[in-house]
Amino acid sequence: MSARRAILIIKLSALGDFVQALAACAMIRRAHAGDTLTVLTTAPYRSLAEACPYFDEVMIDERPKLTNPLAVLRLARRLRAPRFDRVYDLQTADRSAFYFRLMRRWDGGPQWSGIAPGCSHPHANPHRDSMHTLERQAEQLDMAGITPPDPLLPPDLSWVPSPDRALLDALPDRFALLVPGGAPHRPRKRWPAASFGALAGRLAASGVTPVLLGTAAEAAEAAQIRQSCPLAIDLLNRTSLLDIAGLGRRAVCAVGNDTGPMHLLAAAGCPSVVLFSDSSDPALCAPRGRAVTVLRRDDLARLPVDQVWETIDQRLL
Incomplete structure (x- = not known):
């Protein structure tokens, strides 16, 4: 039996973007059914992420200021400690590209799906910013080896518990x-x-x-x-x-x-x-x-x- 791989998904904000990204997270969960999935997000979305059946672990990004080197060092240690095998960067922003650099190791670091310069599985479409979020992230995953369903499914929150x-x-x-x-x-x-x-x-x-x-x-x-x-x-x-x-x-x-x-x-x-x-x-x-x-x-x-x-x-x- 092959060893479970450690997979990281990055989706920090905002609320609408986090919800939209759950469609891509469902695809990642299906593709990595036997692996351990961690999501890196921000505090406002902790409860939603912890209730979501796609994630095994939730890691909260305190978004340290880049002018605070000690806080950045602590974050780098947290990101490196699990020794993730692959990262799916669904934030695709300057901050998450900086995290790509923080997670580099002597052996090259994890495989990386996103737009960070030098990443192993780039979303190589110069028109990505003119695509709807769902199509953009589905194409990103397709380029990383995860075939999207046809038709493409929107996010599904049927797993959310009933209110109090x-x-x-x-x-x-x-x-x-x-x-x-x-x-x-x-x-x-x-x-x-x-x-x-x-x-x-x-x-x-x-x-x-x-x-x-x-x-x-x-x-x-x-x-x-x-x-x-x-x-x-x-x-x-x-x-x-x-x-x-x-x-x-x-x-x-x-x-x-x-x-x-x-x-x-x-x-x-x-x-x-x-x-x-x-x-x-x-x-x-x-x-x-x-x-x-x-x-x-x-x-x-x-x-x-x-x-x-x-x-x-x-x-x-």
């Missing part, structure tokens, strides 16, 4: 999830709170309770939505990443901006309407799935509530 009973008991049988937030430094990625409020009112009138997801940073938007629709339930800052995915399996539908939680909901199989502005390109990063609809306007303030409402499958309501 107390959380479910606080919700009605029929609810829709609204995600009004987004990156604070990119306000153009947000549909106006007034529009979410009008949509929430229509959902409530149809017998479906709107439930708001997000963080405390969206408190002002949530207050405005609840002013328009007092029946809306505010779960801001009350759900973990696993909770969000679990709620997606119970919800009638979800509507939200191009932000990480919508990737979780889409991957959980929730019928999802994802709203894009000119701040991001759905051809490169939109969630995929048979129940995912993408709506795009250069300026989301010009996206009518009527169009979003009509996009929701009325048979679900």
Whole structure:
């Protein structure tokens, strides 16, 4: 019997990117069924990574500043100690390319799939940055000897456990999830709170309770939505990443901006309407799935509530 090999997957951030990368992680798990898979990620995604059946070990990258040589040395020792046989760099950024250099050994170091100069299995496509994340990572793995499935499968979060009973008991049988937030430094990625409020009112009138997801940073938007629709339930800052995915399996539908939680909901199989502005390109990063609809306007303030409402499958309501 051949010895188990030590395999490292690097995927540090952000949430939507981490979720998208789970499709590639599933391919790696199948290709390395008898090996030990470790994922290197960052603290916000620890719970998701630890629950994921693809990984045997989770290693947290504290992202030391390169100006702190002692911290970088400690990281180098952590990365070298397992003596990984192969690394799949799904981050493909300057930082992970630096880790390639940190992990070099007298014997050359591990095999490496990525774009780090000098790596053994480069993703040698000069147009990789114009590909959707799923196709780009599938092609990267293909060049490393892992044949992608045909058709290419989106990420699947069917393994996520059900949310805490107390959380479910606080919700009605029929609810829709609204995600009004987004990156604070990119306000153009947000549909106006007034529009979410009008949509929430229509959902409530149809017998479906709107439930708001997000963080405390969206408190002002949530207050405005609840002013328009007092029946809306505010779960801001009350759900973990696993909770969000679990709620997606119970919800009638979800509507939200191009932000990480919508990737979780889409991957959980929730019928999802994802709203894009000119701040991001759905051809490169939109969630995929048979129940995912993408709506795009250069300026989301010009996206009518009527169009979003009509996009929701009325048979679900």
